[in-house]
Amino acid sequence: MSKNPARVARKPGRPREQRADRAIVNATLELFADEGYHALSLEAVAVAAGVSKATIYRRWPGKRELVLDALAALNDDFPAPADAASDRSTRELLMTALHHIASRDADSLSGRIMPRMMTYRVSQPDLYAEYFDRVIMPRRQWLFAVLRRGIERQELRADLDVALAAAALIGPIMLELHNAGRLAAAMPDKLMDLLWPGLSAGTSAGT
Amino acid sequence: MSKNPARVARKPGRPREQRADRAIVNATLELFADEGYHALSLEAVAVAAGVSKATIYRRWPGKRELVLDALAALNDDFPAPADAASDRSTRELLMTALHHIASRDADSLSGRIMPRMMTYRVSQPDLYAEYFDRVIMPRRQWLFAVLRRGIERQELRADLDVALAAAALIGPIMLELHNAGRLAAAMPDKLMDLLWPGLSAGTSAGT
DNA sequence: GATATTCGATACGAGACCGTCGCGTATCGG
């Protein structure tokens, strides 16, 4: 009776603090966003996480592995893909996405990390790949799905280039966000007004 | 007769190598684009410039001043503002600008520096300010001028938000450039096709 | 030729950081 057969032999000794992992990862993300990979020091992470440096090295082999793990833990609070299946109009769905992106100002965690990762695309491909798969791809896929559905429903023009349209929606917001650090509240709506004639199936093909 | 009154007392001793200044600045820009401020080492600059470290310190007080000077020396090969006064159509002028931006791939000097500077907007405001004044502002002003002229000529809609339109033109290209590192050749033209209905005065106001 | 300044090369001190280790202590199962 002293042994629970369902519970696999638990390791002896003092168990690890679960909070430590999360604290280390969070501190790493915060400092990485502010300082970048090179300027990020594990000693600063240890202090910020309220943890000793040895504790970090007990869990990760080194700095690079820690940063990679931290990037993988970036929780992307983008709206669930399920939204794409709702019966709201395509324009409404796109506006939701635009407002969501605009609402995180450039000083948020993922907002600060984004331009940083762009600089690592060439110099630190492994870091970039992790970020790309984790953050960029999901919202690209989400946008693509909404746009394709809009085409099927004949709300968007049949010959629309989905990738181009996605860039046209996101690019201007990113640019303003990172150049000025903030966004006029009406910017997403005005952007949609500007783009809609070229996106929608309503206008004549022109040319 | 031994003294030329027109020539002010020239300093004795060995004069400085003029080429050295340019070589140092160029090496600094190149390494800064690749490594960023923190990872940039003056020893690497010295080697790349074919110069001794002492030569650098004879001309600049320190690392920060050197980088600031190098950024100020970034020659921006954007088309001259005089182009805005030509009699080409607004759409043609805008296409020229878009192609110009698209032609520098993300691995060019200014292309690599751009996202780097975005990360310094908060953490290193002096570096960002230098870059903003030197690179961002000129092409913003150029675009604004073209767009305003287009409104006056009634080629663009009268109620067009100039800043928004500029972001809509540049943002998508920047995004694609830095996400993928390259651009489909037809991208600028297709982008203009997408945006033009919302920009031009030709379409009905809609809504 | 005397003098002054720059040149490249190189050594140096101070400090930051990485990654490792040892110490004493806390917390688990048996």
Next chain:
DNA sequence: CCGATACGCGACGGTCTCGTATCGAATATC
């Protein structure tokens, strides 16, 4: 209570960088 493993603290060696200093050689004016 014991063994095992976790913890925080702090020291250490090695490496890197900044910025200064020193050297003989080169190049200019007077």
